[in-house]
Amino acid sequence: MSVRYGLLALLAEAPTHGYQLKTAFERRTGSSWALNIGQVYTTLQRLERDGLVEAASSGGDRRDYRITGAGRTQLEAWFATPVVPEGPSRDELTIKVLLAVAASDVDVTEVLQRQRTASVEQLQAYTRRKAQADPEKDLAFLILLDALIFRTEAEVRWLDASEARIRHVTRPRKEAAR
Amino acid sequence: MTTLVQLEGATRWFGSGHTEVVALHPTDLSVAAGELVAIMGPSGSGKTTLLSLVGGLDRPSRGRVIVAGQDVGALNPRGLAVLRRRTVGYVFQDLNLLSGLTARENVSLPLELDGRSPGEARTAAEAVLASVGLTELGDRFPDDLSGGEQQRVAIARALVGGRRIVLADEPTGALDSITGESVMRLLRAHCNEGGTGILVTHDAAHAAWADRVVFLRDGRIVDEARPAPSPEFTASASRPELATSGSDAA
Numbered sequence: 157m158s159v160r161y162g163l164l165a166l167l168a169e170a171p172t173h174g175y176q177l178k179t180a181f182e183r184r185t186g187s188s189w190a191l192n193i194g195q196v197y198t199t200l201q202r203l204e205r206d207g208l209v210e211a212a213s214s215g216g217d218r219r220d221y222r223i224t225g226a227g228r229t230q231l232e233a234w235f236a237t238p239v240v241p242e243g244p245s246r247d248e249l250t251i252k253v254l255l256a257v258a259a260s261d262v263d264v265t266e267v268l269q270r271q272r273t274a275s276v277e278q279l280q281a282y283t284r285r286k287a288q289a290d291p292e293k294d295l296a297f298l299i300l301l302d303a304l305i306f307r308t309e310a311e312v313r314w315l316d317a318s319e320a321r322i323r324h325v326t327r328p329r330k331e332a333a334r
Numbered sequence: 335m336t337t338l339v340q341l342e343g344a345t346r347w348f349g350s351g352h353t354e355v356v357a358l359h360p361t362d363l364s365v366a367a368g369e370l371v372a373i374m375g376p377s378g379s380g381k382t383t384l385l386s387l388v389g390g391l392d393r394p395s396r397g398r399v400i401v402a403g404q405d406v407g408a409l410n411p412r413g414l415a416v417l418r419r420r421t422v423g424y425v426f427q428d429l430n431l432l433s434g435l436t437a438r439e440n441v442s443l444p445l446e447l448d449g450r451s452p453g454e455a456r457t458a459a460e461a462v463l464a465s466v467g468l469t470e471l472g473d474r475f476p477d478d479l480s481g482g483e484q485q486r487v488a489i490a491r492a493l494v495g496g497r498r499i500v501l502a503d504e505p506t507g508a509l510d511s512i513t514g515e516s517v518m519r520l521l522r523a524h525c526n527e528g529g530t531g532i533l534v535t536h537d538a539a540h541a542a543w544a545d546r547v548v549f550l551r552d553g554r555i556v557d558e559a560r561p562a563p564s565p566e567f568t569a570s571a572s573r574p575e576l577a578t579s580g581s582d583a584a
Binding site: 265269270272273274275276277278279280281282283284285287305306308309312313316319320323 | 374376511519522536537538539541542543544547549551556557558559560561562563564565
């Protein structure tokens with residue numbers, strides 16, 4: 157989905173050809189998303205079939221594309237629409253923690269701590285890249301890193317909150333047992 | 335590498351008998367020159383106790399805390415005061431700048447208290463204010479500075495006079511994320527130049543500026559994080575398919 161709109165956004169600036177689109181897309185996204193050139197051509201064909209782009213010229217072996225009026229309308233609608241997740245995520249970590257809480261022979265605190273350490277180590281790696289980046293030249297890359305950092309930070313906050321909730325429930329019980 | 339901070343079985347308890355509360359169980363930790371270490375853990379896990387021991391604000395009940403070669407537990411109050419004025423600087427969440435003094439006066443105060451001449455203290459304050467990017471704002475009073483600027487003044491005050499060890503307790507707590515990041519960059523720069531920093535924070539994104547993140551729980555170190563291998567975002571540049579299509583296009 158995003159490749160489709162990514163190519164439309166680039167073509168909205170100027171007509172160009174497939175290989176140029178591939179490199180421009182990668183540069184704009186902080187080199188985080190390597191595109192297969194075949195994928196670019198397939199997407200362009202679909203966009204052309206749907207009337208969102210059209211051939212601008214076919215000088216030699218290169219075929220330039222340009223965005224159509226319908227393409228601009230779709231692109232504007234895409235930028236204007238917020239991204240909303242379709243339902244609660246079913247990622248492995250959430251499931252693992254939920255099952256660990258329910259299991260009697262698993263030390264949940266250990267599971268949480270092992271994950272916390274791993275997540276912070278990931279954050280440290282991202283932060284090292286951030287420390288080396290140039291605030292102006294690497295703007296796209298920094299914004300990408302922020303996305304990864306804040307997502308991972310949210311994960312750590314969730315682990316902290318889970319641990320606090322579990323302690324809140326288990327502590328008084330232990331004390332009462334003494 | 336020179337070890338600047340060393341805890342050897344450092345323990346801190348309060349009260350005695352059945353009212354005894356152990357804030358820090360026997361703890362070993364060693365921090366070298368050039369290292370930034372972050373301490374994370376829930377409230378009451380012993381973070382601030384550990385920081386207070388290193389800063390000479392408190393003494394261990396048992397074990398040793400050695401800071402820049404000196405056994406903190408063995409120092410008399412005068413010795414502790416000298417350690418705090420010359421070797422260890424503190425940065426707190428609530429900045430504790432004196433509102434009646436300008437930024438420069440706040441920064442030069444520790445040196446004047448240490449007996450340096452006002453001229454010498456002023457020169458040193460200006461140098462360190464420049465290093466935190468506040469050359470222009472030395473004459474401002476704290477109330478006329480933004481939160482981020484005030485925190486940079488507090489860092490300058492902690493570092494002034496060449497203090498090598500900076501201890502920071504939630505230094506980014508009240509700041510927005512980008513301003514908080516600029517504070518972390520300063521602490522990082524201090525350590526990259528051979529200083530040492532120990533930081534207490536609940537914010538994982540800021541802790542991630544550290545070389546090591548130590549996790550405390552119930553007064554014990556339970557784990558430690560070191561940077562994962564660097565993620566390969568730019569892998570595409572070295573992928574054969576790109577090299578091939580690159581040469582095709584050329």
